[in-house]
Amino acid sequence: LKWAALTYVVAAVGSLATLLYYIMIFTGARD
Secondary structure: HHHHHHHHHHHHHHHHHHHHHEEEEEEEHHH
């Protein structure tokens, strides 16, 4: 269960980082 939770957290952080990355690209391209 611990490893499953850790994997879930890593996946969530990765998704958030990707989302933030695309947001930065979008705002940068718009500027």
